[in-house]
Amino acid sequence: MNNVAATHIIRFILLLLVQVLICNNINFLGYVNPYVYIVFILLFPIRDTRLTLLLVSFLLGMLVDMFSDSGGVHAAASVALAYSRPVILKSSFGMLYEHQSIKFSNTDIGNLITYVTLATILHHFILFALEIFNISSVILILKKTLFSTIFTVIVSVLIIILFSRNRK
Amino acid sequence: MQQIFNFVIKNKTFLLFLLLFGISLALTIQSHSYHRSKFINSANGLTGGVYGTFNSIDKYFDLNDQNEILVEENKRLRQIIYNYKTDTDSSYIDSTFISSKYRVTVANVYKNSYSLSNNYLTINKGEKDSIREDFGVITSKGIIGIIDNTSKSYATVLSILNKKSRINAKLKATRHIGSLKWNGNSPLYVQLVDVSNFAPVKVGDTIETGGESTIFPKGIGIGIVESYDTDIIGDTYTIQVKLFNDMSNIGTVYILENLDKKEIETLENSVNE
Structure with missing residues (x-):
């Protein structure tokens, strides 16, 4: 158990640093950045209580906000993602989730991509809606959501595949 | 009393979600509305x-x-x-x-x-x-x-x-003043608004700080006029200013x-x- 906790703490710190030091400065085509720190929320153990997940997601989002001077937008999006994670898990993994037997390290790649995509769209839409905070620029919100989602999904799936042990 | 406790325990996940989401929303709204005194910032x-x-x-x-x-x-x-x-060769100061x-x-x-x-x-x-x-x-x-x-x-x-940025600026050639804003689109351009349309604006003119506030001295460069058009009402110009600085x-x-x-x-x- 201690070993698992240590893994998650290290993952938390590493993803936070990668996000604020590298991913926030990519600015592909001027404004497209991947937000890979949500990998932490996606890979949080399923059997653990949801309260812990909510609190840890809030802390992670708040730290990203602190580093990027963005008020509370990352915290809000992360908390929303953490709260709705069971629904997304159920819709992308179906039976596996109901039997509580998902192992992210050896799931079907199609299911994994569905899961990451759904979660990323939700997270990014809330993030950009709150960041721009103006209904009249809804096109800009959707545009940023679309492009950043593509970028984030590619990078996140690669991270999950590369760093998962014994994938066939 | 018992029922209230039961309700809280039954819905604890949802209530915690509401609390945390509410805190983040409050911080977001605060960062959008006030000029200063932000609670979460990177100066720590x-x-x-x-x-x-x-x-x-x-x-x-x-x-x-x-x-x-x-x-x-x-x-x-x-x-x-x-x-x-x-x-000043002759009159040394x-x-x-x-x-x-x-x-x-x-x-x-x-x-x-x-x-x-x-x-x-x-x-x-x-x-x-x-x-x-x-x-x-x-x-x-x-x-x-x-x-x-x-x-x-x-x-x-x-x-x-x-x-949220508003900076007093003027045309270098004619000293007509305006206020410098950003519309959020391109990091290469800012907008100078509320310039009286008596001002003879030309593409390529220099825009510099106006010196009316106590923050910047007069005459620090900002950028050059890229294009301009009149307001909807028609008595002020909105000028696209290409920045001297590469902000990236x-x-x-x-x-x-x-x-x-x-x-x-x-x-x-x-x-x-």
């Missing part, structure tokens, strides 16, 4: 320390560019010195008797963003270097922004690429403190009363 020991460590590695990759910027600035300053000497109006501090940029809709910079000077809110920040090419939050050894700068590549900045600021503000307040 943790973020400053992390950015500082990374910056000390990162700045080696940027040395060539920064050297070129310094050479450019030296060239410009030398030109001023040589011209100054020939101009002892500079020790001229009281200086602005105190200049040099700072390194630890974090810079330009792709969000509200951008901030983090710099490595703070209260212990007597940096306070509302000091102006410039580079050798033009203005960057205004100091927003300070901590002991770091400060955040409200960039001109921020929807800023290494060293100068912080300006107006030493007469208190005096000016007391005078203006006494007039208002």
Whole structure:
């Protein structure tokens, strides 16, 4: 158990640093950045209580906000993602989730991509809606959501595949 | 009472979600509405320390560019010195008797963003270097922004690429004033609004600071006129200004403190009363 906790703490710190030091400065085509720190929320153990997940997601989002001077937008999006994670898990993994037997390290790649995509769209839409905070620029919100989602999904799936042990 | 406890225990996940989401929303709304006094900002020991460590590695990759910027600035300053000497050759002025109006501090940029809709910079000077809110920040090419939050050894700068930024500016040629804003679209352009349409604007004209506020001295460069059109009502111009500064590549900045600021503000307040 201690070993698992240590893994998650290290993952938390590493993803936070990668996000604020590298991913926030990519600015592909001027404004497209991947937000890979949500990998932490996606890979949080399923059997653990949801309260812990909510609190840890809030802390992670708040730290990203602190580093990027963005008020509370990352915290809000992360908390929303953490709260709705069971629904997304159920819709992308179906039976596996109901039997509580998902192992992210050896799931079907199609299911994994569905899961990451759904979660990323939700997270990014809330993030950009709150960041721009103006209904009249809804096109800009959707545009940023679309492009950043593509970028984030590619990078996140690669991270999950590369760093998962014994994938066939 | 029992039922209330039962309700709380049954819905604890949802209630915790509401609480945390509410806190983040409140922080978001606060950061959109108030000019200052933000609760969560990157002017603190943790973020400053992390950015500082990374910056000390990162700045080696940027040395060539920064050297070129310094050479450019030296060239410009030398030109001023040589011209100054020939101009005032006959009537020598002892500079020790001229009281200086602005105190200049040099700072390194630890974090810079330009792709969000509200951008901030983090710099490595703070209260212990007597940096306070509302000091102006410039580079050798033009203005960057205004100091927003300070901590002991770091400060955040409200960039001109921020929807909350309002800076007094004027046309260099005719001294018609306007207010400098950003519409959030491109980091290369800012907008000068509320310019009277008596002003003879030409594409390529220089825009500089107006000197009406106590933050920036008069005549610091901002950019050149790229295009302009009249307002919907038709009595003011909105001018697209192409910035002199490349906002995506800023290494060293100068912080300006107006030493007469208190005096000016007391005078203006006494007039208002």
